Amino acid sequence: MRIALLPGDGIGPEITREAQRVLEALAIPGLVFEEALVGGAAYKAVGHPLPPETLNIARRADAILFGSVGDPECDALDRHLRPEQAILGLRKALTLFSNLRPARVYPGLVDASALRPEVASRIDLLIVRELNGDVYFGEKGMRTTPTGAREGYDIMSYNEDEVRRIAHSGFRAAQARRGKLCSVDKANVLETSQLWRDVVVELSAEYPDVTLSHMYVDNAAMQLVRDPGQFDVIVTGNLFGDILSDLASMCVGSIGLLASASLDAQGKGLYEPIHGSAPDIAGQGKANPLATILSAAMMLRFSLGLPDEADRIERAVEAALNGGARTADLGGSLSTAAMGDAVLAAL
Incomplete structure (x- = not known):
């Protein structure tokens, strides 16, 4: 090996x-x-x-x-x-x-969390983050507007095959844990997220043993602090997953543990x-x-x-x-x- x-x-x-x-x-x-x-x-x-x-x-x-x-x-x-x-x-x-990021609080480190002990002690979740798409790999650059101002741009995109591939990872991870999958997106604003949600919903029919829910990324960030124990597996895109997994690290006490x-x-x-x-x-x-x-x-x-x-x-x-x-x-x-x-x- x-x-x-x-x-x-x-x-x-x-x-x-x-x-x-x-x-x-x-x-x-x-x-x-x-x-x-x-x-x-x-x-x-x-x-x-x-x-x-x-x-x-x-x-x-x-x-x-x-x-x-x-x-x-x-x-x-x-x-x-x-x-x-x-x-x-x-x-x-x-x-x-497929990026897997587990987060759980060790019994002896409950007091190290930034959250109240009774909240932190319930943390045991897995974030499944897509790694090959999103704004990290989309077209990007610098340009000049008609008024002469500098403008940076980064294009966010996913095709349905990319979403389906990572969604399978999320559903299978949930099957191996407690059977709950929360798909995090921003479908109320982004077309990329609307496609993400549509594909995840379509795929859920193949996993009747998994309970699927959806959450906007801003609410997910709030809920990770308010009640992290509600989550089992979270599946999300590259950008949102990058942010949420770092947030989860401080909920468990230190980024040095994840x-x-x-x-x-x-x-x-x-x-x-x-x-x-x-x-x-x-x-x-x-x-x-x-x-x-x-x-x-x-x-x-x-x-x-x-x-x-x-x-x-x-x-x-x-x-x-x-x-x-x-x-x-x-x-x-x-x-x-x-x-x-x-x-x-x-x-």
């Missing part, structure tokens, strides 16, 4: 190192790592955020463990050379269209924490590695067919937290490596 290890920028190398340590501690026969440059680190080394060699390593891997990309020193580059284009390029090149999987139709995936590169704390040993460790657990479950090993990692993370292990984002003082040690000890 070949793992492409892409640490990337900022805190990426620190957090992926801890996830690799946990995976190696499981002593899984035949598990090998192949590391490559990506993001700003790749641009500085070879002049492109997603070099051909990195893409080739990702293509031949069974799964990809990704750290983070983003480097303030690269912010002035042309858009196609910025570090963030690496993750967008990987998603597009490998057709990683893992994610980006899957193709066959189950090959890229696994990464949902937080960014955090350049302000890079190299200081302050980053929380748990989201990356939990992403590694998702990798074992969804791409490598090792659910028992995935369960072991998740139980070890919970045991470490229940034992009081805390990095700075959780109000503690453990370093990145020390948090990794706590998970290894529990494992």
Whole structure:
């Protein structure tokens, strides 16, 4: 089983190192790592955020463990050379269209949530976000209006095949959980969202065991704060999913706890924490590695067919937290490596 290890920028190398340590501690026969440059680190080394060699390593891997990309020193580059284009390029090149972002509150961290304990304790949801369409990949540019003013534009679009593909992912995820799917859109304003809603409704006939509801994205954001326990699975587009999943992270206590999987139709995936590169704390040993460790657990479950090993990692993370292990984002003082040690000890 070949793992492409892409640490990337900022805190990426620190957090992926801890996830690799946990995976190696499981002593899984035949598990090998192949590391490559990506993001700003790749641009500085070879002049492109997603070099051909990195893409080739990702293509031949069974799964990809990704750290983070983003480097303030690269912010002035042309858009196609910025570090963030690496993750967008990987998603597009490998057709990683289905992004799974679970969010639940660990019993020992209820007080870390920005919500009241009785509200936070009910959070156990999954956001299924489409990754290959929307304004992120639509036509975009700068132009001049007839009056001479500068105008930026980004076109949002989905075709029905793209919506149907991600809707299947949402319905199947709901079948594997509590049987409730909430489709989030903005159909009262956007034609793109109206098509989204129409296709999801059409597809619901194939999943009679799933209860389907719809919610406008602004209301969904409010409801995630007011009553997050009402949600089981949320399926939504690229832009709305990006925003809502970060909101969900603060509902559970820290963005350093949320893992994610980006899957193709066959189950090959890229696994990464949902937080960014955090350049302000890079190299200081302050980053929380748990989201990356939990992403590694998702990798074992969804791409490598090792659910028992995935369960072991998740139980070890919970045991470490229940034992009081805390990095700075959780109000503690453990370093990145020390948090990794706590998970290894529990494992």
